[in-house]
Amino acid sequence: MAAKVALITGVTGQDGAYLAEFLLGKGYEVHGIKRRSSSLNTGRIDPLYQDPHDPDRTFFLHYGDMTDSANLIGLVQAIQPDEIYNLAAQSHVQVSFEIPEYTANADAVGTLRLLEAIRLLGLTDKTRFYQASTSELYGKVRETPQSETTPFYPRSPYAAAKLYAYWITVNYREAYGIHASNGILFNHESPLRGETFVTRKITRAVAAIHLGLQDVLYLGNLDSWRDWGHARDYVKGMWAMLQQPRPDDYVLATGVVHSVRAFVEMAFSKLGRRVTWQGEGVDEIGIDSASGAKLVAIDPRYFRPTEVEFLQGDPTKARERLGWVAETPLAELVAEMVAADLAVLKRTQESLITND
Numbered sequence: 001m002a003a004k005v006a007l008i009t010g011v012t013g014q015d016g017a018y019l020a021e022f023l024l025g026k027g028y029e030v031h032g033i034k035r036r037s038s039s040l041n042t043g044r045i046d047p048l049y050q051d052p053h054d055p056d057r058t059f060f061l062h063y064g065d066m067t068d069s070a071n072l073i074g075l076v077q078a079i080q081p082d083e084i085y086n087l088a089a090q091s092h093v094q095v096s097f098e099i100p101e102y103t104a105n106a107d108a109v110g111t112l113r114l115l116e117a118i119r120l121l122g123l124t125d126k127t128r129f130y131q132a133s134t135s136e137l138y139g140k141v142r143e144t145p146q147s148e149t150t151p152f153y154p155r156s157p158y159a160a161a162k163l164y165a166y167w168i169t170v171n172y173r174e175a176y177g178i179h180a181s182n183g184i185l186f187n188h189e190s191p192l193r194g195e196t197f198v199t200r201k202i203t204r205a206v207a208a209i210h211l212g213l214q215d216v217l218y219l220g221n222l223d224s225w226r227d228w229g230h231a232r233d234y235v236k237g238m239w240a241m242l243q244q245p246r247p248d249d250y251v252l253a254t255g256v257v258h259s260v261r262a263f264v265e266m267a268f269s270k271l272g273r274r275v276t277w278q279g280e281g282v283d284e285i286g287i288d289s290a291s292g293a294k295l296v297a298i299d300p301r302y303f304r305p306t307e308v309e310f311l312q313g314d315p316t317k318a319r320e321r322l323g324w325v326a327e328t329p330l331a332e333l334v335a336e337m338v339a340a341d342l343a344v345l346k347r348t349q350e351s352l353i354t355n356d
């Protein structure tokens, strides 16, 4: 039987890298869309690189952009994918307040462009579609934990754009019979997480402080609560959705919540430091309980105009229908992230010494 063909938008991102690795392991021919950039943006997928001259290669990269309809139609036509995973997005919630129109173009209309490509090219019966929907849709939560039936209340331009993408995916499923599913994914992290999301920002800073490369970690809202899982587990759920006889929408989450404050404490504890807290509001600081050194401080720059305070997912449907569970406990994830950041920073330090 011929290998299944998958197209991943956002292949250079955290989830794209894990998903590409997972699908290649399952024997897929994998195509990924990458953006043109003046500096290299393929670091996360470099380990998957295959020589373009290898006649048996199964991993292909194409230039593209979610804001370019003709480009997307051309790629879908040439690749004729069995499965499309739409992971590309301007994915940073705070940044979406700075570039709301671009966020809507890439995240909302970009999703429409891909669905239109499937429809216009007559691939409605062939190509299955996964949309990277998000727990940010719940925003100002009115029910805890949140499930597939919890009402949405987006609290950022990002979430509002993703709300359109969610519903246009449902609409193309109902209107044209496309096998299109939304994965409503709660926060998932890894050593490949972008450096400006809070978990990675914390684990990098903990490693840098440990090596004497940084003094203080500046954060925003310490009392925000999230349901954090491991990206490696979550991409398996994306795939499982597209293997079902019928398309549907599923929450992927751990069901367990922690605050940003607790994440900070856990990350420092991995390197043997205990953080204690002093002061209140913007004057609050985190102190090394052994040395008294200031480790954490608040910078109001990181407060959002509208915040999502508390997210906790109910993954029952995914467990019962897909057999999916979040396998990695937070303590294990944090340990992996801190260890990886320590290793990266040590290598950088060593190369600086060598180049001296």
Ligand code: NDP
Pocket (backbone or CB within 6 Å): 009, 010, 011, 012, 013, 014, 015, 016, 033, 034, 035, 037, 041, 064, 065, 066, 067, 086, 087, 088, 089, 090, 091, 092, 106, 132, 133, 134, 135, 184, 185, 186, 187, 188, 189, 194
């Ligand atoms: P990342 O930010 O790590 O990756 C986003 C990817 O999209 C990158 O490959 C990026 O390219 C690409 N991209 C951004 N804009 C465009 C564009 N205009 N055209 C083409 N490609 C573009 O996100 P994650 O991997 O963490 O998340 C994957 C998806 O899942 C996103 O849609 C995100 O919104 C959603 N999501 C993520 C969750 C999480 O906790 N991680 C939870 C729920 C949903 P480049 O590398 O060049 O920047």
Ligand code: GDR
Pocket (backbone or CB within 6 Å): 091, 092, 093, 094, 133, 134, 135, 136, 185, 186, 187, 188, 196, 197, 198, 199, 201, 218, 219, 220, 221, 222, 224, 225, 226, 260, 302, 303, 304, 307, 308, 309
């Ligand atoms: P989120 O992730 O907004 O949930 O979106 P992020 O890690 O950016 O923020 C989580 C919470 O931490 C608080 N916070 C800070 N956040 C950042 N980035 N930097 C800080 O210094 C800081 N201090 C406190 C935030 O206010 C927030 O409450 C992520 C993205 O991956 C989305 O694409 C995805 O849809 C959702 O997760 C589910």
